[in-house]
Amino acid sequence: GNSVTQMEGPVTLSEEAFLTINCTYTATGYPSLFWYVQYPGEGLQLLLKATKADDKGSNKGFEATYRKETTSFHLEKGSVQVSDSAVYFCALSRGAGGTSYGKLTFGQGTILTVHP
């Protein structure tokens, strides 16, 4: 079945540091890939997405590239801010066909804390 594995957390960084959160996936066919962010006390919200191999999703300074050869979708940001402190979830969807039609599969989440 489909699965998403994220790097172990929590991740603690100083402001303006470079961020990488690793995400790898297992899926048949050609899934779409997503990063969601959950700020303290809130629900998840979509951060960025990529729907085919070599696509780069970007938003709010965050980027992730869909790498089919390594089945990865790592999240990066060049200079984090205190306001980026949140939980980050990698997710995939299979799209049409099969029992997983229309379903999003989430990773376990990575807690990011950014200190001033």
Place this chain on the structure above:
Amino acid sequence: EAQVTQNPRYLITVTGKKLTVTCSQNMNHEYMSWYRQDPGLGLRQIYYSMNVEVTDKGDVPEGYKVSRKEKRNFPLILESPSPNQTSLYFCASSFGLAGLTGELFFGEGSRLTVL
């Protein structure tokens, strides 16, 4: 304002006492879903609905029921709660199938404790 509203946000209850967590969205979305979030396990889908009167099981449906009588509402029912249902619950909705658009809109969550 477009939103998904869950109630209650916090609830402490006892084993066996039936409870309902309500979910309402004002975006005319067809697809709605319930998730539970547990430490180290991420989000796991409980039930989902692709439209009115159409519901199906997710990955962890045991001990839960849902209904979709109106497009905007998707309540989660725990007929006889047990301590292993202590969790943070999220309702979410989207246009069409979330797996195709990828954009699920989430409520703020309902933290349930079963003693």
